[in-house]
Amino acid sequence: MSQAEQIEVPEELRAEIEAHMALYPDSRSAALPALEAAQRVHGWCSPEAIEQTASVMGVTPAYLEAVATFYDMLETEPVGRHSIYVCTNISCSLCGADELFQAVQAAAGADPEFNVRPFECLGACDIAPMASVDGVYVGPLSIDDVPQLLDDVRSDRPVLPEKQLARRICADTEANA
């Protein structure tokens, strides 16, 4: 029995990784979606998560570890389960993002439930300064929004609904004339 067969992988995770692998001419292309799936199960790209993914994909754990360390969204250390990425790139920074990040960090940085990070341009400079909260874009944020934002996450409510980017209409007024 090979070593790969000895590693137990949760059935759902195995199925998800295999489904991703089937989408590509070369199954190795599934590395990112597979690691993302494993991270969702394990909370981060732990050695266990990497080993399980590697055994399903038929690659070495070292290969996947090299991949995981390259990408900002793959966590190579344990983190809180709620991610708050505060964009601190140029446009957001011009609109006060550095102060916003510090406020979020001060309010939730020590809470093990949260993963608060300054992040490179998230592609939403129209709502600067902004943050991606568990993948949901909200902005423009002021420091006064921080308590409500954290409270929404803690109570499993939609985060700052009126500030969600998904609901925003195009700035070009002639676009909807």
Added chain:
Amino acid sequence: MKLLFENIDEPGLNTLEVYARRGGYESLRKALAMSPEEVLAQLEASGLRGRGGAGFAMGKKVSFLPKGSIDKYLVCNADESEPGTFKDRELMQKSPHMLIEGIVIASYAAGANRSFIYIRGEYVHQADMLDAALAQAREAGYVGEDILGSGHSLSLVVHRGAGAYICGEETGLLDSLEGKRGNPRLKPPFPANQGLYQGPTLINNVETLATVPTILKMGGEEYAKLGTETSKGTKLVSVSGHVQRPGNYEIELGIPSREIVYGLAGGPAEGREVKCWFPGGSSSPVLKKEDLDLPYDFDSMAKAGSMLGSGAVIVVDDSTPILDVALKVAKFYRHESCGKCTPCREGTNWTVKMLERIDAGTATPMDIEIMASVQEHIIGNCLCVLGDAMAMPIGSLIAKFRDEFEAHIETARARAGLGASEQALIAQRELAGEVAHA
């Protein structure tokens, strides 16, 4: 004139039902009734230039793919990671079928049978919208085997990235899509010959591909009547920073830049003035307020020493120290450098250190010379343009705001208690002399 953004917020536009009611997928039918060569001729006649940053003629790019029945790929670059750029996001979220239709038409012209949308991992909502639209398009037979009985088949996969600026660079993107670290490749070979899985690959930006259905609908020649001689059509611009109405606007190429910054986006807040602006993302050399009268098109921006890039206009007003801008930009590229090429890895790092020295008050005016020379040594000396993407704006900031850098050095030195540098003492003496004469 709105082509991509026409009624962009119409409820349900993301669904096949509403998109089809507006004439969606009619361009695909039209294209499939033509030969691939005829479709390519339409794209070439349109003069459409790539909307991702490089501005390369789209039709020509398609024509570079070898003919014949080998496996060919089409990859849509939806990584949109250039700071200040957020146009593709709005398009994918609100009108995903427009992109899918464009991909199918372009794949027909290029003879590609497998396609991928590489979307940055942060765009969760947009990727979900694309996946939902793709399922509908597949169900309706617009994607898959023997599309609408044409004999053309195409698979399409929405592939989510995981957070890396460099994956917006086309060869870094290809490596990432192959499941590797997103390191750029040496070119040549170019992706048109050897791209994904070593096969011929057409890579285009979201906006470029989303424009294809419009071109088929209007006809290439009609489309080419919009814009200027060398910059045809309309362009989505993302305006951000110190403006009162930040957002995406669809403009006809060649309108005055002032019209974008002030007319559409409202300009800086009352009482503030434009200090500098990036015309095409944070990697474009900055322009000053007197350049606002330039027409906003590929060639005018290039002639002014900058570039139209991704169409991301970032405005900085006179309340912001230029050093803050430089430091923000340099730190970003340091973080995102993949580390493969020495000039980029070391150059971005040392530029940040020198800028920090200036701010800490431990720099001398000589540091400005060194910093400028570091930028010159990065440009053109790496596998990809990430290093250049820092060197170009930093070089332009130094060239255009040298006085402010020098003044910053002196103020910071005084604040740090290190005393003024020799040059400043000379300047002070000169000033004192002038005062005495007066």
